[in-house]
Amino acid sequence: MGDVAMTVPVIRALVQQNQHVKVTVVSRPFFQPFFEGIPNVTFFAVDLNGRHKGTMGLFKLYADLKKRNINAVADLHNVLRSIVIRNLFALSGKKVAYSDKGRAEKKALTRAQNKIFQPVKSMVERHVETFKNLGFDIDLTQPNFPEKVKPSEEVFKVCGEKGNTNWIGIAPFAQYESKVYPLDLMQEVIHKLAENNSNKIFLFGGGKKETEQLHALSANVDNVIVVAGKLKLQQELQLISNLDVMLSMDSGNSHIAAMLGVKVVTLWGATHPYAGFKPFNQPLENCLTADREKYPLLPTSVYGNKMVPGYEDAMRTIPVDAVVAKINSNLA
Known part of the structure; x- marks a missing residue:
């Protein structure tokens, strides 16, 4: 994707x-x-x-x-x-x-x-x-992005009116575990963001297992909404185009948000933005990486399919407060 x-x-x-x-x-x-x-x-x-x-x-x-x-x-x-x-x-x-x-x-x-x-x-x-x-020059220094799409009735039923709220998307999963921020820390991120009533948080994922985990992460907080299983891809794109910021792992959701011109904060474990998969038109400072002083072999993989023994907790070196602060700075 x-x-x-x-x-x-x-x-x-x-x-x-x-x-x-x-x-x-x-x-x-x-x-x-x-x-x-x-x-x-x-x-x-x-x-x-x-x-x-x-x-x-x-x-x-x-x-x-x-x-x-x-x-x-x-x-x-x-x-x-x-x-x-x-x-x-x-x-x-x-x-x-x-x-x-x-x-x-x-x-x-x-x-x-x-x-x-x-x-x-x-x-x-x-x-x-x-x-x-092939003979075609392309300049991406000043990219054009599509206009934000007015959400359809189906999207409105799930998400409600945007109004003056900040819409924050969170996609906490990836194809490989080595790229997934520990869910206990992600729950802390979600709860800290949800403390601000001006924020509305949408959780993205797919499949039965991920959907169950997302509901556990939301913990029935009013301004945290699980999107998984409720919208088709085209409708998810409508929602994503209206986000103020997307928090994602090194995964497809980061690139989807970026292609729509949405600000993206990414978290990196076994992989690294230096491998060429930093989301398009996003600053490197929006890529929060695991501590290479503590885990000097990082990145250990291009796609996250290789994990070095002893590096399972590498992403725990990305502080919760740093993630929340980076999201808030992109909302300012």
């Missing part, structure tokens, strides 16, 4: 700054709402469970895309499936380019021995380079 969200500001800037360009975004149907409302952008939903399943499905996907008279292909995912498609287009004489994921630099950043602790190029920058290789 985060990978797709990081392409949105780049594609939005591409069509705004190159108005003769028409873009077809090829991805899973779930992600279509990310691209709605962007001029000159259409969405092609890949049917991975039906027509486009398996090896023969890739050839059918290529045949379907050829009908759209595509002139060039930008592979922003650079995985086996997309590599096959771009190579088929290349063989037919079309210009292709792909985003280099910088695996060597990321390995140097995360290895235990001879670690090179310095920022690598962000994925957003890599996508800009991909389009440059």
Whole structure:
């Protein structure tokens, strides 16, 4: 989800700054709402469970895309499936380019021995380079974001009127445990924020287990609302676009909020913003990281799927008061 969200500001800037360009975004149907409302952008939903399943499905996907008279292909995912498609287009004489994921630099950043602790190029920058290789210049120094969307009736029923309140989103989960702020500390963060009656806090997550944990975190406080399971993706995007700030782990929610121009505070454990996944257009000071003096091998992983023994409590070195203060400073 985060990978797709990081392409949105780049594609939005591409069509705004190159108005003769028409873009077809090829991805899973779930992600279509990310691209709605962007001029000159259409969405092609890949049917991975039906027509486009398996090896023969890739050839059918290529045949379907050829009908759209595509002139060039930008592979922003650079995985086996997309590599096959771009190579088929290349063989037919079309210009292709792909985003280099910088695996060597990321390995140097995360290895235990001879670690090179310095920022690598962000994925957003890599996508800009991909389009440059196709002949399109993109300037992201002054990005344009969509206007805040008026919440639908379904969103209003869950969230109520915004009025003069601060709307704070909190997404406390991530794909890997090494990227999740301890829930007892997160509960302290939520309760401290909820003490201010001017704040309304929305908790994001998915699945039965996460939803149960979110209800435990909310502890029936009136100005803390569990969103999980109540809204569809398109409706969640409406809500997120109206947030004043989002608190997230190194996860997809941070990139969704960032693509909508919302201020984002992120918490980092086994991973680090230097690996190229800092949310778009967010200051580095909004990224609160675990203590590297106490845990010098950090970051231990690019994606959070590798945990070093003894580093399980690394995120406990991010103080609750520091998290609350950072959110409040973004509300000021």
